Amino acid sequence: MRNLISLLWKYHFALLFLFLEILSLSLFLSFNSFQGANFLGFTNEASGRVNESFSNFSSYLSLKETNQELSEENARLREQLKSSYHSLLANRVYFGDTLYEQQYEFISSKIVNSTTNKRNNFVLINKGKRHGIDPDMGVISSKGVLGIVKTVSNNYSLVSSMLHSKIQVSAQLKGNSHFGIVNWPGGDAKTAILYDIPSHVKIKEGNVVETRGSSTYFPKGIEIGKVIEILESDDPAFHEISIKLSHDFSRSGFVYVVKNQLKEEQLEIENSIAIE
Numbered sequence: 001m002r003n004l005i006s007l008l009w010k011y012h013f014a015l016l017f018l019f020l021e022i023l024s025l026s027l028f029l030s031f032n033s034f035q036g037a038n039f040l041g042f043t044n045e046a047s048g049r050v051n052e053s054f055s056n057f058s059s060y061l062s063l064k065e066t067n068q069e070l071s072e073e074n075a076r077l078r079e080q081l082k083s084s085y086h087s088l089l090a091n092r093v094y095f096g097d098t099l100y101e102q103q104y105e106f107i108s109s110k111i112v113n114s115t116t117n118k119r120n121n122f123v124l125i126n127k128g129k130r131h132g133i134d135p136d137m138g139v140i141s142s143k144g145v146l147g148i149v150k151t152v153s154n155n156y157s158l159v160s161s162m163l164h165s166k167i168q169v170s171a172q173l174k175g176n177s178h179f180g181i182v183n184w185p186g187g188d189a190k191t192a193i194l195y196d197i198p199s200h201v202k203i204k205e206g207n208v209v210e211t212r213g214s215s216t217y218f219p220k221g222i223e224i225g226k227v228i229e230i231l232e233s234d235d236p237a238f239h240e241i242s243i244k245l246s247h248d249f250s251r252s253g254f255v256y257v258v259k260n261q262l263k264e265e266q267l268e269i270e271n272s273i274a275i276e
Contacts, residue, residue, distance in 0.1 A: 104219050105259040107131055109139075111252040114161070116189040121163035123147060125255060128155045138217030138258040144246030145169060145224045146255055148217055157257070162224075163189055163249055170215050171224055173197065174208035182209065182224055182243065189249050192225060194241040201239065203227055209243050216263040 109127040127133055129152050139146040139159050147161035160167050163184050171194060172179040180196035194209055207227040213220025225243035233240035260266075 103260060103262050105132075105261065107133060107257040107259060108254060109133075109157070109257055110254050112156075114249065114252070116163055116249050118163075119186055120165055121161045121189075121249070122150070123159040123161045123249075123255075125157050125159060125257070126155065127257065128152045128157050130154050132259060133157050133257050136217070137260070138215075139255055140218065140222050140258060141247050141253065141255045143223070143248065145211060145218060145222055146247050146249075149257065161249060162192060162245060162247070169218070169224060170212040171209050172212040173201070173203070174210050174221075176201070179212045179214075180238075190245055191228065192243055192245055193231070194227075194243050195238065197239040197241060199233075199237055199239055203230060203239060203241060205229065209241075216260050216266055218258055 107127060109125040109131075111123055112126050113124040115121045115123075123139070123146060125139070133149060133152050135149050135151060137149045139149060145162060147159045147164065147167060149157050150160045151158045162169070162182075165184065165186065167184065169182045170179065171182045178197050178201050180194050182192050182194050184192045197203070205227055209224045209227065211218040211220060211222040211224060223246045225245045228242045228244050231240045231242055
């Protein structure tokens with residue numbers, strides 16, 4: 001208490017001056033409406049900017065959580081697309097009733113590491129066995145096809161990306177029934193080659209190349225890339241087409257592992273045909 005009194009006595013002139021300044025300003029603004037309105041507007045503006053700064057900072061701190069929530073929501077929305085369902089009766093066209101059963105489930109995950117400068121490149125994601133991921137599941141992003149799961153641990157999965165010599169994705173030109181195989185020849189991490197499209201098919205720059213849906217990895221209609229140009233082919237009966245890959249492999253972000261509920265059934269029937 002003695003220290004407080006001593007401090008007040010030491011600075012009593014400064015405190016008195018400050019008190020009189022505040023009192024004068026208050027009286028001035030009270031009896032001058034124009035200046036009072038301007039001052040109120042100034043304080044509101046200043047207060048608003050401070051609050052906005054705090055709000056932006058708070059939003060930045062929660063950005064990671066928000067992105068995760070959006071990724072999970074996107075996965076749920078993908079599961080509601082018609083392409084994620086399998087028709088029980090081929091002649092029925094209704095969707096959302098008991099004539100359809102869900103075929104594809106999408107598991108949201110995040111890229112934690114990746115390579116682009118090797119002949120066989122990989123992407124590491126932060127979901128694994130305990131999240132329902134197994135080898136040979138397809139992986140996509142919001143932009144397009146990313147690759148196929150190679151190995152898994154409890155909490156991580158290693159994905160062979162499209163930038164891998166052994167990855168071949170069954171593809172088709174959007175809008176027609178012509179199909180082929182997309183494979184990465186090495187070199188440029190932004191482009192790949194579409195093979196086996198018959199040479200009589202007319203192709204234009206910008207044509208979309210998408211998944212055919214014939215394999216167990218991906219639903220039909222997932223974008224792989226867009227046509228850049230037609231290259232010289234060793235086989236005159238087929239085109240060799242350069243495409244720009246839709247997924248940017250130089251960036252991290254959220255991806256979706258595709259779980260095909262009918263995978264085992266499809267493989268079983270395909271293997272039985274192979275045996276014959």
